[in-house]
Amino acid sequence: MHLRVGAGSDRGRVRTMNEDAYMLRARDGLFLVCDGMGGAPAGEVASQMAVDAIDRQLHTNGSAESESAAERAEYLPQTRKLAAAVRWSNAFIYDQAQKDPRQSGMGTTVVGAWIHEHVASVAHVGDSRAYLCRGDRLEALTRDHSLGEVVRRAAARAGQEIDVPRARHDVLVRVLGREPDVDVDVSEVPMQPGDYLLLCSDGLTRMVPESVMASAIREQREPQRICDYLITAANGNGGADNITVVVVEVADRWWRRLMERRRRPAGRGEDVEAYAAV
16 A cells, blocks of 8 residues: 655644644654643643654554453454553553643643554544545544533433534644543555545634545645645635644555656655655
């Protein structure tokens, strides 16, 4: 499986600093987006700490001890390891916050994808999101851990449809680093040539409708162009928060042959090369 990748992050038009962080490990098929909170500099510290901790833990053999019995029965080893690494990062951030009063209360969202053998393992905590675009359809792979989403889903179970105020969506009920333990939502998504995986912070989803995100993927095609377009669109709609976008395309074989013949000058991100995901 060969991947094309693009990424970008922008502080937006309101915030004074960028507290988002992201990571691309295209050769390993590993991608992360984190959105820090807790006030400068704690939010920026928490998001980068999460990225580093998850990456470090995935390259050791120390994650398996935190797997639950249900996870062992239901999910692939790569999915279990990703979830365990996210939980380990939560404990690490929490411990660091207890040691430094300046970082008390810091936390971060996380959404991560690990693509291996035609399956994307997705793990998330908070309101950073993952989407799958296949053909003309954009499908959300995650559900926000926000008060607004809890209220909306409770109403849906009762057969009601309500308009939840934006303020409730801004209140997160689950993040990394605020408590010693955290529940991590995971899923597994079969991937095929032509699919796009999009990871983003809520600085995108608050500003850009999903219909625009879908049309950007269809029209722009190249991962880095998609990222640049969406960040510009979010800023054009107010840029109320930091904006981070990672786009991964499962490339068709024709693209691989083309890239073997010609390499274009590299731009931002890693969309100009095709990588074999292990």
